[in-house]
Amino acid sequence: MRENFVIHPDYSPLAAKLMDVLINFSKKGEYVTKGDRNVIKRVQLEGTIFNIKKFKTPNVFQSIVYQFLRKSKAKRSYEYASKLIGFGINTPFPVGYLEVFSGGLKESFYISKHINYDFDFRELIHNPKFKNRNEILRQFTKFTFKLHENGINFLDHSPGNTLIVDNGGNNYEYYLIDLNRMRFEPMDFNARMHNFRRLWLSKTMIKVMAEEYATLYTKPVDSTYAMMLHYSRQFQKKINSKKLRRRRK
Structure with a gap:
């Protein structure tokens, strides 16, 4: 041994x-x-x-x-x-x-x-009336943009893998966990939008996040929204199909 x-x-x-x-x-x-x-x-x-x-x-x-x-x-x-x-x-x-x-x-x-965090990204999905939700989503988008700008492709960028600390005064910190699936590589626009797919976003969430990302990346909002929505729905359809097949067995 x-x-x-x-x-x-x-x-x-x-x-x-x-x-x-x-x-x-x-x-x-x-x-x-x-x-x-x-x-x-x-x-x-x-x-x-x-x-x-x-x-x-x-x-x-x-x-x-x-x-x-x-x-x-x-x-x-x-x-x-x-x-x-x-x-x-x-x-x-x-x-x-x-x-x-x-x-x-x-x-x-x-x-x-160990870090003491206040909530994780899942709560923003399950509670559309979560306090300050849109601002938290905008700051999360900036956080994700920073990942992409540094060539960090977090393959498990999913709701349970971001912990959020509320510092007060509309200031939030985001912590990534479950890190063992990650690639360090240049990320073009397509790869960046694809990286949002696992977050299980609603159209309302995508609208807020696409507007923020488009501003940061100097890309039209419409094309940013369309691409983010496309990959999100594609992933959700795939997961739902798997669940349906399991139920039928």
């Missing part, structure tokens, strides 16, 4: 305690989410709260791929978070990661610093 434990220098004094939590993951901390694929737990050490994500154990083929051909999700999460921060993009601070290998990747964990 071989372990690869990487920790940010700022948190090296806590390395031993964090490693103890990882080794005894089933017994330490409190559950944040407990899904079939991934588990997230919260732990407090010396006054600092950390979130630890344990990724699903890969199958035999995947475990070999992750050892020799591709970076693990934990390593990608750590490296991508570090890149985002370098670009001035908010994400919970990357503290470290652990990979455990034995004939392939057996376990992997990603550690980040």
Whole structure:
């Protein structure tokens, strides 16, 4: 068995305690989410709260791929978070990661610093009367535009993956989470509009966001709206069709 434990220098004094939590993951901390694929737990050490994500154990083929051909999700999460921060993009601070290998990747964990957020993007979808909704959408669009301008293609740009902090005075901060699927590449207009597709936007939301993006990108509002709507509806139709097929089985 071989372990690869990487920790940010700022948190090296806590390395031993964090490693103890990882080794005894089933017994330490409190559950944040407990899904079939991934588990997230919260732990407090010396006054600092950390979130630890344990990724699903890969199958035999995947475990070999992750050892020799591709970076693990934990390593990608750590490296991508570090890149985002370098670009001035908010994400919970990357503290470290652990990979455990034995004939392939057996376990992997990603550690980040906990942030206290007020709501996530999903609430804007479910509650059309959410306070200051249009302003939050406009600022979110500026946040997404900054991603695109820096060549960041966040492949999981979906409602649950943006946490929002209300700083008061109509000022909001946006934090990306679940970072292991990301590409760093130049993004043309088509790719930028395609990147909005997973957000499950209504026509009203698209109107607000398209107007803001068009201003930032100096593109006509009509074509921006049409392209954003096209990709959003295409994605929603695909997901709804899958759900319908599952119900029929």
